[in-house]
Amino acid sequence: MNKNITGPNFQRLGQLFVLILLALFILIPFLLGFWTSLLPTADISKGSLWSSHISLDNYYTAITQTPIIRYLFNSLVISFFTMAAQLLFCSMSAYAFVFLEFKGRNTLFYVFLATMMLPFEAEVIPNFVTVRNMGLLNHYAVMIIPFLTSAFGTFMLRQSFLQIPGELKEASEIEGLSHWRFYASVVMPYSRISLFTLAAYSFLASWNQYLWPMLTTFSDDFRPVQDGLRQLQSQESFNNWGMIQASAAIVVIPTLIVLFIGQHYFKSGLNEGAVK
Amino acid sequence: MDAPITNKQSQTHYKPKGNKKPLTVGLSYKKELRERLYALVFLGPSLLILTIFVFFPMLRTLYLSFFLTNSVGKPTVFIGLQNYFSLLTSTAYLHSLQATFIYVIAVSCLTLVLGLLLAQTASQKIRGISFFRTVFSGTMGVSVSVAAIFWLFMFNPSVGLLDQLANLFHLPVINWLTQPGWAMTAVVISTVWMNLGFTFLIFFGALQSVPTTFYEAAQIEGVSKRYQFFHITLPMISPTLFFVSIITLIESFKSFGLIDLMTAGGPDNATNLLVYRIYQDAFLSGNYGLASTESVILALMIAFFTFIQFKVLEKRVNY
Numbered sequence: 311m312n313k314n315i316t317g318p319n320f321q322r323l324g325q326l327f328v329l330i331l332l333a334l335f336i337l338i339p340f341l342l343g344f345w346t347s348l349l350p351t352a353d354i355s356k357g358s359l360w361s362s363h364i365s366l367d368n369y370y371t372a373i374t375q376t377p378i379i380r381y382l383f384n385s386l387v388i389s390f391f392t393m394a395a396q397l398l399f400c401s402m403s404a405y406a407f408v409f410l411e412f413k414g415r416n417t418l419f420y421v422f423l424a425t426m427m428l429p430f431e432a433e434v435i436p437n438f439v440t441v442r443n444m445g446l447l448n449h450y451a452v453m454i455i456p457f458l459t460s461a462f463g464t465f466m467l468r469q470s471f472l473q474i475p476g477e478l479k480e481a482s483e484i485e486g487l488s489h490w491r492f493y494a495s496v497v498m499p500y501s502r503i504s505l506f507t508l509a510a511y512s513f514l515a516s517w518n519q520y521l522w523p524m525l526t527t528f529s530d531d532f533r534p535v536q537d538g539l540r541q542l543q544s545q546e547s548f549n550n551w552g553m554i555q556a557s558a559a560i561v562v563i564p565t566l567i568v569l570f571i572g573q574h575y576f577k578s579g580l581n582e583g584a585v586k
Numbered sequence: 587m588d589a590p591i592t593n594k595q596s597q598t599h600y601k602p603k604g605n606k607k608p609l610t611v612g613l614s615y616k617k618e619l620r621e622r623l624y625a626l627v628f629l630g631p632s633l634l635i636l637t638i639f640v641f642f643p644m645l646r647t648l649y650l651s652f653f654l655t656n657s658v659g660k661p662t663v664f665i666g667l668q669n670y671f672s673l674l675t676s677t678a679y680l681h682s683l684q685a686t687f688i689y690v691i692a693v694s695c696l697t698l699v700l701g702l703l704l705a706q707t708a709s710q711k712i713r714g715i716s717f718f719r720t721v722f723s724g725t726m727g728v729s730v731s732v733a734a735i736f737w738l739f740m741f742n743p744s745v746g747l748l749d750q751l752a753n754l755f756h757l758p759v760i761n762w763l764t765q766p767g768w769a770m771t772a773v774v775i776s777t778v779w780m781n782l783g784f785t786f787l788i789f790f791g792a793l794q795s796v797p798t799t800f801y802e803a804a805q806i807e808g809v810s811k812r813y814q815f816f817h818i819t820l821p822m823i824s825p826t827l828f829f830v831s832i833i834t835l836i837e838s839f840k841s842f843g844l845i846d847l848m849t850a851g852g853p854d855n856a857t858n859l860l861v862y863r864i865y866q867d868a869f870l871s872g873n874y875g876l877a878s879t880e881s882v883i884l885a886l887m888i889a890f891f892t893f894i895q896f897k898v899l900e901k902r903v904n905y
Contacts (some may be wrong), residue, residue, distance in 0.1 A: 322712075332700075335719050336782065340724065342747055346739065354623050357745050367855070399631045407630035411621050412657050412874040416607070425640045431840050431861045433643035434883035435650065439659050440638065456639040459632040518729045520843035521861070525869060539731035539791050540847060543738075551739065552896035558735040562728055569727040570720060 327380070348553035354551045368556035378557045381538030382564075385517055388453045388534055392516040393509050399531040400463030400508060401501075405493050407464070408471040409479060421470075425461040431521060438525055452526045453534065457516060463508050470504035471497060517565075535561050601800035644885070659874040669879035670838060678855065679863070681879070686839065686859045689774060693838040695828050696778045698831055701785030706815070708786070709793045719790070724781030730843035737776040738763075766856030769849050773857050776844055781837075785830055792826035793819065833894040839888055 347368050353361040372378050406412075407419050411449060430437075437456060446452040483490045498505065522535045533541065542557055553583055651669055654659035673679045704722045708715060725733070740746050741762035749759045762772045796819060804814045820827070842861045845851060851858035851866065858866075860880065868877035 324592075325707060325710060325712065328703075329712075329718055331716055332704055332707065336721055336724060336779070338747070339733075339740055339779065343736045354745055357750065359750070361746075390838065399635070402628045403632040406625050410625045410628065411618075413622075417626075422636070425890040426637055427884055428640060429836075429888045431842065431864070432888070433640065433647055434864075434884040435659060435874055435878055435881065436643035436646035437639055438869075453756070456635070459635045461640075464632060500768055501743040505742065518843075519845070520730050521865065524846075536729055536731045536843070539735065543731070543735060543847065551745065554735055555739065558732045559635050562732045565727040565729070566724065569723070 327488065339557040344554050344559055346551060347559045349552055351550050351552040368552040369560065371553050372556045372560060376542055376553070376557060377533075378535075378538065378542070378560055380530055381533055381535040382561065383540075384450070384532055385534040385553065388450055389513045389516040391450075391454050391512040392457050394459055395458040396463050396512040397505060397509055401467050401505065402493075403459065403464045404467035404471050405489075405497060407468050408474075409489070409497070411493070422461045422464055422488075426465065430456075430516055434521065434525065441526060445524055448528050449532055453516070453532075456522075457512075460512070463512060466508060467501065467504055474500050539566045603852055605754070624770040647878045647881050647885075649801065650875055651882045653875050655874040657872045659868075661875070669876055670883075673876070673879055673883070681855060682858050682860060682863050684688075685770065685855075685857060689770065689777075689841070689857075689859055690835060690838045692774045693777045693781070693841075694776065694831060694834045697785050697834050698827070701789050701830070702827075704782065704786045706791035708790055709750055722786045722790075723783045725780055726787060728780060728783070730780065731847060732778060733780045734844055734847035737779070741772050741848075764850055764853050766854050769853055769856050773844060773848055776848065777838065779808050779842065780844070781796075781834060785834070789823070789828060792823040796822045828895070828898060832891060835891055836888055839884065839891075840890075 342359075345359070346365045347360045347557075348366070349359070350363050350365075350367070353363070403422070406414060407422075441447060441452050441456070446455065478496055478500075479492070482496060487495075517534075519534065520536045523534045527533045527537060530538070530541075533546065536547065538555060539561065543554055606741060650659075652664060652666055653666055654663040656662050697848055708719045709724055728736075740748055743749050743759065743764075744764075745762050748762065751757075752759050760768050762768050800822070801816050806820060809817075840861055841859055842865065845857055845859055845862045847867075849857045851862045861884065864880045864884065866875050867873045867880065
């Protein structure tokens with residue numbers, strides 16, 4: 311009898327222990343980062359994680375003495391336009407693959423699929439030469455134009471468009487709706503969850519770009535935030551930990567807020583994509 | 587929220603043939619022409635971009651891999667497969683290949699196991715569990731350079747937490763980022779940490795969509811929790827498991843940011859993974875031909891894994 315009571319309790323305790331351990335592994339780098347962003351660097355470099363001078367000074371220094379806000383703005387511009395373009399162009403090509411009848415449609419679709427196998431990282435050399443020849447180096451355009459569309463997005467939206475009942479298309483034919491009207495007033499609203507997923511995915515993918523901006527931007531006017539943090543971190547090297555952690559916090563806090571607000575939608579959207 | 591997802595899952599079988607509507611049966615010549623024109627307009631922008639930034643560079647990379655190049659990346663002397671031979675006999679490159687494999691396997695295994703563990707623990711009905719769910723998905727909002735800054739601080743020998751703890755407990759202090767084996771460990775830990783948010787979210791969703799009746803039946807039969815996990819949960823989520831493992835594998839093959847920020851390929855090339863080597867050879871040493879050859883090899887490996895993914899997803903992982 312006794313065992314029956316303590317058994318589950320022990321299990322409960324074990325579960326809680328595992329939960330807390332895992333939560334600590336995930337949280338400690340965050341918490342330590344935020345905490346040190348409040349400490350004077352002088353104390354941090356003495357190896358002390360406690361100080362009597364807790365303040366937002368590091369944030370003030372980061373904002374006034376580094377272009378961190380400009381980097382954030384640049385990233386926002388780049389990611390927003392990439393996202394908008396991918397929503398438009400991926401949905402258009404997906405529409406063609408689902409609702410338009412033309413010769414070589416399947417072949418072309420397989421060609422699209424095949425490009426998903428090619429990592430952008432393996433193509434940076436010719437792409438770098440291309441954008442240099444186009445005179446795009448060190449401008450927003452260089453981080454947007456190569457990513458105006460994506461095979462992945464097309465594939466994802468195509469799968470979603472395939473679920474639109476055939477009767478809708480037939481009805482629209484009878485009504486005499488043009489392809490544009492059908493695309494804009496039926497297909498797009500119908501697939502809004504997938505569109506939302508693609509929006510989140512393409513925005514984050516662009517936001518997290520690292521290698522490409524590092525190769526193609528040289529000035530703070532256009533440098534996105536990932537490359538910007540790299541710049542700050544290498545300039546300051548290990549000297550000004552407080553300010554570096556504050557810059558990291560400035561970058562990560564907006565993303566975390568957006569993530570927690572959008573989590574519900576995001577979770578369902580991602581799972582939808584996961585099984586395709 | 588979960589029921590409709592399961593519904594959708596069963597509807598979205600991979601259908602390469604497109605939807606079958608008897609649309610084309612009576613198409614007149616004029617209408618056919620119009621459809622083609624529409625196709626051109628709808629597909630045009632995507633095709634143009636993909637041609638310039640995906641198809642062309644692929645062929646160009648392949649082409650460059652057979653040449654010696656000058657300092658601006660123009661091919662000069664045709665050398666056939668010489669680049670491939672010299673790479674495959676270079677100890678430095680083979681070492682890089684080996685390091686990449688170790689990294690990829692370690693990151694993939696740890697991400698999968700820990701992600702599943704997080705999802706499994708977070709699926710339990712304990713009070714306050716939603717707090718843990720939020721925490722577990724947290725690293726999804728962390729970009730690569732932020733993650734690198736957090737972990738550089740953790741691993742820092744003089745101010746970092748890990749070595750302060752080691753001091754406290756009189757353990758030997760590890761110079762995480764300057765000793766080859768430990769540097770690899772540090773990079774793997776940071777990558778796994780960064781991956782966990784996304785992996786957790788996907789696994790958590792998948793676990794939620796397993797019908798509870800299965801577990802209820804198992805409970806009545808008196809089946810142990812462990813048996814339930816291996817014989818109900820794992821088979822039920824096998825499509826997701828497969829998807830996540832391939833994505834993680836491919837992403838880790840392409841790792842660059844964390845390496846660049848944390849170790850720059852060092853110490854002693856211990857973390858000089860394939861993409862970082864391409865970057866070094868092309869943009870630091872100006873050896874575009876050789877770097878193109880490395881790109882071709884990388885692309886082949888990634889294409890291979892993506893191909894497997896499609897093959898298996900096409901058949902759907904069975905349960």
